[in-house]
Amino acid sequence: MCVAADWRRLYWWVVLQWVVGVATSGPCAQRCDCSPKLPLVDCSSQQLSAVPEGVPDATQVLNLTYNHLKTLSSRQFFSLRQLRELDLSANMLTVIEVEAFVGLQNLITLRLSRNRLKIIPVGAFSGLPNVQFLDISENEILVLLDDMFGEMPSLQKLEASENDLVFISNRAFSGLPNLLELRLERCNLTTVPSEAFSRLTGLQHLRFCRLGLTALPNNSFRQLQRLQDLHVSRCPWLHTLAVNSLIGLNLTSLTLSHCNLSAVPYAPLHHLVYLRYLDLSYNPITTVLSGLLGDLLRLQELHLVSTGLLHVESGAFRNLAFFRLLNVSDNRLVTLEESAFHAVGSLEVLRLDGNPLACDCRLLWVMRRRLRLRFAGHAPSCVSPVQVQGRMFQDFAESEVARTFTCRQARILTRKPQDVRSDEGHTVLFFCAADGDPAPSIIWLNPKRSVLTASGRIRVLPNGTLEVRYAQVQDSGYYLCIASNAAGNDSISVSLRVRGFPASSRNRSGSFFLDGWSFASGQTAVNGSQPFPFDVKTLVIAVTMGFLSFLSSVALCFIFMFFWSQSKGQIKHTATIQFVPRSSASTTAGRSTVETGRFTMKLI
Template identity: 80%
Template sequence: MCVAADWRRVYWWLVLQWVVGVALAGPCAQCCDCLPKLLMVNCSSRQLNSVPEGILEYAQMLNLTYNHLKTLMKWQFSGLTQLRELDLSDNMLTIIEVEAFFGLQNLLTLRVSRNRLKIISVGVFAGLPNVRLLDISENEILVFLDDMFREMPSLQKLEASENDLVFISNRAFSGLINLQELNLNRCNLTLVPVEAMSQLTGLLQLRFCRMGITTLPNNSFRQLSRLRDLRVSHCPWLDSLAINSLIGLNLTSLTLSHCNLSSIPYSPLHHLVYLRYLDLSYNPITSIQSNLLGDLLRLQELHLVGANLLRVEPGAFRGLAFFRLLNMSSNRLVTLEESVFHSVATLEVLRLDGNPLACDCRLLWVMRRRLQLRFEGQPPTCASPVQVQGRRFGDFTEVELPWLFICRHSRILTRKPQDVRTDEGHTVLLFCEADGDPEPSITWLSPKRSLLTGSGRIRVLSNGTLEVRYAQVQDSGYYLCIASNAAGNDSISVSLRVRGFPSSTRNRSGPFFLEGWSFVSGQAPGNGSHGSQPFPFDVKTLVIAVTMGFLSFLSSVAICFIFMFLWSQSKGQIKHTATIDFVPRSSASAGGCGRTTMETGRFTMKLV
């Protein structure tokens, strides 16, 4: 019974295929190719100026590419209820009327790329409740309007790259609750559309490539907690990321390549604890600092190709226990020490080709692990020393390694003890020269054994010399110079003594001290008195100083008199006499009970 039922299903399926084939072979044969077995109608490259008529509802795929279609009318495809895929790419479409696709209830894929659309009106995509993929790339669209995609609730991928897009309204993506992938490459946006992006709470992948953005501000991608893959590349004016620009994201893959970042954005990255893939290639990054990437606990791949990288500091990848791929090809690295990694045991792929590598003891660890490491078909090449220049890492034998990959211990050249003495306020240079292979780095420690840097009043110069500017008494002590390279360290201490100015604890009859300089009388000091110090200024300097001060005083007085004269002239004629009335104190009678008499007086004053 089961076998008979199966035969009946096969029979009726063959009959259905024949019926559909006959139905499709008739009306569309004149201008299109019908493929009954695939339920497909191919009208590509037929010089069509309009959508052909007579395409029956059995078709599930309709190809209208490479024609001359300019307008899609309302309900243009209303009869094709079974259509699953519609491709209108490579036409001349400039107008799509509202509800042009109405009736395509089962449509899953709609492609309208490489046309001449400048604007898509609200309602154009009405009647497309099941579309999963929409491709409107390579048009001339200038703006995304509010609710433009609202009637496409099932849309999962929106391809909108290579348009003239300059503005995305705040509610343009309203209704796209299921959108997972958005591509906005090669648009003219200069700012991240933060409000519009906040509508896409289900987004998993976002591409911002070849755009004119200059920075990523704080909260650029807020509400996108489900986003896993963010790609921002080929943005030559992007030179900074705000500290909280990536806050709220739980990315597993991040690409920030072909931009203008001068350093790794440590602060914006530190919270991305689920990040596994990081690409910072083709940015002008010169160094990777130590102990700043440890928060990226799950990081497995780091790509930093063509980034002008000069140095990777020891401990740069400390804490990255799952690190397995490092691509630093086409940089300016001289070496990559084992101390850079948390552990080289997890490392599987290492790309160092295109770097001027010095094949010495610092790269011996790579040679010893070359059988476990993969160079992806591009093995590193030695640039120095001369005896191995141009040789690939795979060309060395195990016997050669101990003799060629060596380093020479760092050694300080001047071993003679230095005792530098100076007066307070002077600038002092403490020298420390060393040699070794590789060239040792010079560090200085203060008398309190704190590390001195290349900034501040006491700083280390680029040639390793320690500069003490405006020396103070408290700067006195033993400074330690340390020369270090991969083969070992050497050190020497240098003594600095700073003599302060004399104290001002003197009696009134003795010499007077000001700022460490002594002023004494012409009499010779008596027994037990301190010798006077020479006067710090010569006679000529004093005469000039006194003269300048006297002239300044006279000029100030003259200006005051001139001002008073001009002010008095502006008041008109001045009276030279003044009459003053006054009332003198009252006088009582002799008995003390008489009436009090009051007398008034007047006198005239003459003003001189």
């Protein structure tokens, strides 16, 4: 780091000054301590309310910490042209006037932390062409204004953590082409100031921690092409990363810890082919999936500490040929199999401590390499089986490893033949119980040798039983149950024959398809089966429910009409109807004679 190199040069220069006996010129400022041999003036903890007068012009280091300074006036330090470090930390500063530091042409380090600054005006840092390190942390700054640091072209490190920042202007970092490191921690920012970051084209290290972020949107850091180290941590509401949130970056180190990520962000990471260090600790990540980290070809270290990790799938670290350190301590892992790695030959450090490890054949590879593997001072211990519970890995003698770290091959207990003949529409169960050490997993294959899942019409129940609901003719065939664990596999085959109903009797049977219903030939039913049939019970219930709904609607209409009519004033309860009977009409002398009739009807 360039700042560190400059500090070393300053240190040896001061030592040289002491050796040759060069003293500061002039008397020392009142209530300050001036070294007779060194160009250093210490005015700390003197309850000063203003910058003291009489500081020697040749002073190179001025310490004004822990005083009561409230204001820095314009040209406050104009005479101290040799000053290289100025420390104003832990004061009560609320105002820094424009051009307060004019004249400090040789200043390299400026510290303003632990004050009460709410805003720093544009121009306050004028006249500081050589400052490389600026610390404005632990203030009350609300906004970083446009061109705030515009006259500090040599600035390499900016510490702005622990402020009340709610907004960073788009041009706040303009004029900082050489800034290498930026720290923004414990602020009130809820979004990534992407436009402001785009000005920092030379930035290499960014710490973006303890913020109120809820997500990293696409193109959050797109212009930071030289960024090597991105540290985003302690953002408890950060639960998602957009697919292109890290696009444009060529990181070598990435930390996304103490957040709320529920899974490894495989998609946002896949293009980071130069990444060597990845820390996802303290996120609720329970599984590392197989093969999805393979694009991180140069990855050397992965940290997944205290994530609640339950399972690392086989092939999880495939293609990671340079993988040398894995830290999965303080999780809920029962085992970590060798098949998860591309090659364990490159692995140097393995942290497995703090997990409920089962010391069986799955961890035999760790025991065989325990003299070459380093556990970083935290050797793992066994939780099961009972006879080795609590024993550290290094406590096992070589002679007992082979007989202790063993497994018992999976064995299916239900060997009785299961050949079922069933009528169409019935439910069929096939049983497959197994034991072994470790406990075996059970999968079922259908007649087309596709794996069946826990959902659908044909499904695998949690106890390993295969359920075929509403059996169809097309379900007929041989099904295969496979029980497997680390020590081996076992399998059995069962058969199902489903008898369909004749076409002439389908409509009279308990199970039938509605006539006139058809399905597209390209439709794929669940687990390869046909569409669901209908039974009489289901149809009766559906018709009954529909009839009840109809009656309810009619009753509601009558009630509405009754109350509506009541609101329209006086209602006539009788009606008189006049009519002409067809047989009463006659013609007399060319004239028509019509006899009319009348009757009265009572309205209800």
